[in-house]
Amino acid sequence: MKKISILIPCHNEEQSLPLLYPELVKLMDGHAAYEWELMFVNDGSTDGTLQALRQLRRQDKRVNYVDLSRNFGKETAMLAGFDYVTGDCMVIIDADLQDPPELIPEMLQWWEQGYEDVYARRKTRGRESWLRKRLSLLFYRILQSSSRFDVLQNVGDFRLLDRRCINALKKMRESERYTKGMYCWIGFKKKEILFDRGDRVAGNSSWNFRQLFSLAIDGITSFTTVPLRVSTIVGFIVSMLAFVYMIYVFIKALIWGDPVQGYPSLVILLLFLGGIQLLSLGIIGEYIGRIYNEAKNRPDYLVREFNDENVL
Numbered sequence: 001m002k003k004i005s006i007l008i009p010c011h012n013e014e015q016s017l018p019l020l021y022p023e024l025v026k027l028m029d030g031h032a033a034y035e036w037e038l039m040f041v042n043d044g045s046t047d048g049t050l051q052a053l054r055q056l057r058r059q060d061k062r063v064n065y066v067d068l069s070r071n072f073g074k075e076t077a078m079l080a081g082f083d084y085v086t087g088d089c090m091v092i093i094d095a096d097l098q099d100p101p102e103l104i105p106e107m108l109q110w111w112e113q114g115y116e117d118v119y120a121r122r123k124t125r126g127r128e129s130w131l132r133k134r135l136s137l138l139f140y141r142i143l144q145s146s147s148r149f150d151v152l153q154n155v156g157d158f159r160l161l162d163r164r165c166i167n168a169l170k171k172m173r174e175s176e177r178y179t180k181g182m183y184c185w186i187g188f189k190k191k192e193i194l195f196d197r198g199d200r201v202a203g204n205s206s207w208n209f210r211q212l213f214s215l216a217i218d219g220i221t222s223f224t225t226v227p228l229r230v231s232t233i234v235g236f237i238v239s240m241l242a243f244v245y246m247i248y249v250f251i252k253a254l255i256w257g258d259p260v261q262g263y264p265s266l267v268i269l270l271l272f273l274g275g276i277q278l279l280s281l282g283i284i285g286e287y288i289g290r291i292y293n294e295a296k297n298r299p300d301y302l303v304r305e306f307n308d309e310n311v312l
Contacts, residue, residue, distance in 0.1 A: 001033070001034065001035050002034055002035070002087075002088045002089075003034065003035040003036070003037060003086065003087040003088050004034045004035070004036055004037070004087050004088070004089060004090075004091065004108070005036075005037040005038075005039055005085035005086060005087030005089070005090040005091070006024060006036070006037070006038050006039065006090070006091045006093060006104075007039045007041070007078065007081040007082075007085055007090055007091065007092045007093070008020070008038065008039070008040045008041070008093055008094070008095050009041045009043055009074050009077040009078055009081065009092075009094070009095070010040055010041060010042050010043060010045060010049050010053070010077075010095050011042075011043045011044065011045055011049075011071065011074070011077075012045045012046060012047045012049060013045070013049050013095040013096065014045070014047040014048040014049045014052055016095045016096050016097065017049065017052045017053070017056070017095060018052070019097060020095050020096075020097055020101075021056060023097065023101045023102075024038060024101055025060075026101075027101050027102070027104060027105070028062065030105075031105065031108070034108075035087075036062050037062060037064060037085065037086060037087055038056075038060075038062055038063045038064065039064050039065070039066070039081050039084055039085050039090075040053050040056075040063065040064070040065040040066070040095075041065070041066045041068065041077040041078070041080050041081045041084075042065060042066065042067045042068060043068055043071050043072060043073070043074065043076075043077040044068055044069075044070045044071030044072065045071075050065075050067055050305075053065040053067075057307060064084070064306075064307055065305075065306070065307060066080050066081070066084050066303055066305075066306050067303065067304045067305035067306070068080060068301050068302065068303060068304065069301075069302040069303065069304045070302075072300070072301045074157075075177035075178065075179050076175075076177060076300050076301050077301075078092065078157065078179055079169075079170075079173075079177065079179075079300055079301065080300075080301050080303065082166055082169050082170050083170060084306070085166065087163070088162075088163050089108075089111055089160055089161060089162050089163060089166075090160070090161050090163075090166055091104050091107060091159070091160045091161075092157045092158060092159055092161070093158055094157070094158070099120065099156075099158040099195075100195060103120060103158075103193065103195055104160070106193055107120075107159075107160040107193065108160070110160075110191045110193070111160055111162065114189065115162075115189050115190065115191040116161070116162035116164055116165055116188040116189045116190070117159060117160070117161055117162070117165055117183060117188050117189065117190040117191070118159060118160040118190075118191045118193065119155050119158070119159035119160075119183070119190065119191070119192060119193075120155070120156075120158045120159060120192075120193055120194070120195050121155050121192050121193070121194055121195075122155070122156070122194075122195065122196070123194050123195065123196050155180070155192075156180070157179065157180065159183070161183075162188070164188065165183075165186060165188050168186045168188075169182055169183075169186065172186075173300060174294060175293050175294060175298070175300060176290045176293060176294070234276060234280070235276065235280060238273065238276055242273070
């Protein structure tokens, strides 16, 4: 009997869990040919999420949970799930029911046909602000144009991964993680299915614009060095223009003299060149900061509790 793991990262999902769990039970009971495991990862919730997971564990031994020592972020919470799931394949799904569990049987059908990464592409993105939607699409276009591999647009973490994909992702222990890029990087045989993403059934999203911007920076700096190359090219072009302008000023001074003029243009040039230099230093600093974080070699996460057992 093949074992299917469902990974659910949780951060303050106390209101969502009573709605999600019955849907997952309906799914598992309707497909008794498989052995099932529900792996919840509590990512430093400050509400009653952990107590709700303990209660679910007491009434259903198919429920497992990992309680992290603090909020490490969804990317790291998923890594913890990769380490703890025991299934032959794993389905990643959000706790807010924006990703419909009724799509999982179709994923399993394609998996049985030999596909190792069955991902769900959104036809619609649910209730989302116009600005957030446009910024998300812009980010995907930037990453696609600057990476050496295909980046899947409008595709989140809702997908089925074969055990070979799980093992490959477990080997990638970088601390600044962008898992959506890793799915593409590892390759394997992929299959796309389409769905309409729903709205949250309860609670509020933990993602704000600052966190999304940070994730976008992680995605770009983790999978491409194009920003460094762009800063080099811009620096070279600006240096050439400055050199040409210097020759022009020199020749002009030899022929017509050099009365004291041009103070505004001088200030503009200095500010422009200073801005280019600061931008380039900022880009370099982002990469150096990531090197620094990786060099410390700290554990990606710490587990406080696993299935009612204290770990630390």
